Amino acid sequence: MRTLLIMLTLSLPPAVHAEAPGIVLIDGGDWELPIVREESTGPGRVDDFALDVRQVTNAEFVDFVRANPEWRRDRAPAIFRDTRYLSHWPRADALGEGNAAPDRPVTRVSWYAARAYCREMGGRLPTMTEWEYASERQREALGISPTDYAHQLFSWYANPGAGGLRPVAEGPASGLGIHDLHGLVLEWVEDFQLVLGRGDDIDLLTGSCGDTARFLPEFDEAHYATFLRFQSRSNYRPDTTTSTLGFRCAYNPE
Amino acid sequence: MRLSTIPLMVSALLAATAAMAENPHAGHDPHADHTPMQAGEAAQGHSLFHLDAEWRTEKGESFRLDALAGRPTIITMIYGSCTTACPVLVNDARRIDRAAPEAIRERLQVVVVSFDPARDTPERMADYADDYDVDPKRWRFLHGDPADIRTLAAMLGVRYRDNGDGTFDHSNVVTLLDARGRIAERNEGLARPVEPIVQALRNLQDGRQAAGMTAW
Numbered sequence: 274m275r276t277l278l279i280m281l282t283l284s285l286p287p288a289v290h291a292e293a294p295g296i297v298l299i300d301g302g303d304w305e306l307p308i309v310r311e312e313s314t315g316p317g318r319v320d321d322f323a324l325d326v327r328q329v330t331n332a333e334f335v336d337f338v339r340a341n342p343e344w345r346r347d348r349a350p351a352i353f354r355d356t357r358y359l360s361h362w363p364r365a366d367a368l369g370e371g372n373a374a375p376d377r378p379v380t381r382v383s384w385y386a387a388r389a390y391c392r393e394m395g396g397r398l399p400t401m402t403e404w405e406y407a408s409e410r411q412r413e414a415l416g417i418s419p420t421d422y423a424h425q426l427f428s429w430y431a432n433p434g435a436g437g438l439r440p441v442a443e444g445p446a447s448g449l450g451i452h453d454l455h456g457l458v459l460e461w462v463e464d465f466q467l468v469l470g471r472g473d474d475i476d477l478l479t480g481s482c483g484d485t486a487r488f489l490p491e492f493d494e495a496h497y498a499t500f501l502r503f504q505s506r507s508n509y510r511p512d513t514t515t516s517t518l519g520f521r522c523a524y525n526p527e
Numbered sequence: 528m529r530l531s532t533i534p535l536m537v538s539a540l541l542a543a544t545a546a547m548a549e550n551p552h553a554g555h556d557p558h559a560d561h562t563p564m565q566a567g568e569a570a571q572g573h574s575l576f577h578l579d580a581e582w583r584t585e586k587g588e589s590f591r592l593d594a595l596a597g598r599p600t601i602i603t604m605i606y607g608s609c610t611t612a613c614p615v616l617v618n619d620a621r622r623i624d625r626a627a628p629e630a631i632r633e634r635l636q637v638v639v640v641s642f643d644p645a646r647d648t649p650e651r652m653a654d655y656a657d658d659y660d661v662d663p664k665r666w667r668f669l670h671g672d673p674a675d676i677r678t679l680a681a682m683l684g685v686r687y688r689d690n691g692d693g694t695f696d697h698s699n700v701v702t703l704l705d706a707r708g709r710i711a712e713r714n715e716g717l718a719r720p721v722e723p724i725v726q727a728l729r730n731l732q733d734g735r736q737a738a739g740m741t742a743w
Contacts, residue, residue, distance in 0.1 A: 466686040
């Protein structure tokens with residue numbers, strides 16, 4: 274494991290919020306997505322990148338919305354978000370209880386809104402490859418076996434968000450020093466609209482058993498659990514908002 | 528029908544529902560297109576002109592999508608070094624352009640946007656434009672920032688992936704935008720019949736005339 278961990282403090286535009294979460298630098302490497310695609314070219318290079326230690330919270334997002342009122346739920350252009358965008362907040366610029374509490378991960382945010390937030394913070398959404406790479410490195414760092422990883426994911430995916438969301442980043446950061454990659458809410462990635470082949474002829478949405486098998490390089494539980502995540506991403510549209518989908522930002526290391 | 532068109536249809540339905548909720552008159556008006564623009568977002572809710580990005584044309588000039596306002600636009604996304612689907616897509620846009628009635632065609636704009644900012648410089652897009660022998664006054668070949676390309680592709684429902692070797696996998700879509708930048712028709716696939724988009728262009732023009740508006 275040659276993942277290098279460096280805790281950094283993110284410099285932020287002062288108007289947005291004063292207290293920044295930490296970010297963690299993740300050392301790149303040669304890696305291939307755990308999914309079989311048409312005309313796969315073999316392992317690619319993942320460059321070093323930095324990632325938020327925790328998911329973006331309601332408190333952070335409401336600060337962003339106050340500073341950028343064009344992202345209020347009553348002002349954001351409809352092309353950038355569906356009708357449920359931030360609908361769990363009691364007001365367009367105020368938080369509440371439960372899943373709308375300040376320390377909960379922000380949910381009901383579209384891909385456009387998540388990208389606008391990260392851009393404001395001087396970052397971007399992680400690419401799918403970066404996110405999956407971090408997930409795999411995290412699993413290794415935590416010493417979780419592929420089978421245990423699969424069982425934990427099956428249990429969570431079966432009923433995400435059940436009983437209300439927990440606050441982000443409870444307890445000490447584990448593994449790579451990252452909180453909640455799995456188990457709290459799913460996360461947007463930059464290129465969530467996975468393309469598996471030329472054009473749209475091969476698409477996860479088609480989802481037949483034969484297709485599913487074709488996408489799995491190995492027929493074990495861990496690959497199937499990971500595949501479920503790809504499949505759920507493939508069902509999103511960029512304006513989609515759901516109660517179990519949030520995000521964190523990534524940054525290019527300087 | 529491709530499955531990937533379903534989300535767009537759902538989106539259109541949701542949008543229609545939202546527009547009716549916010550404007551109680553919208554549902555009674557078959558030409559809601561021409562209702563005076565209000566401050567609310569419903570009238571322009573789904574306009575691609577909300578994308579506030581700066582592009583470069585094949586002439587090296589700065590360009591924003593809202594410069595397309597007021598006239599209909601055919602838009603497609605390609606990359607210049609593509610020798611398979613992309614020439615077909617550009618040719619599909621050209622076939623639509625040529626099949627449009629002359630009165631519409633002279634007002635029709637065509638925009639070709641590259642997925643490949645590293646290679647498709649404005650100079651290279653200019654060469655590409657020359658190869659296609661199209662009206663340089665109405666056609667634009669745009670080069671942009673990677674994040675903006677990703678946003679535009681999402682707005683158009685175009686999926687793509689940079690393979691890292693100079694090639695891109697991408698969906699093949701030709702889209703018609705109305706004068707306000709809203710998607711009026713999509714043609715998904717290669718070398719498809721041009722008639723649905725040409726008919727949609729006629730419908731847009733008829734709608735304007737019925738509303739007592741001048742042609743574009």
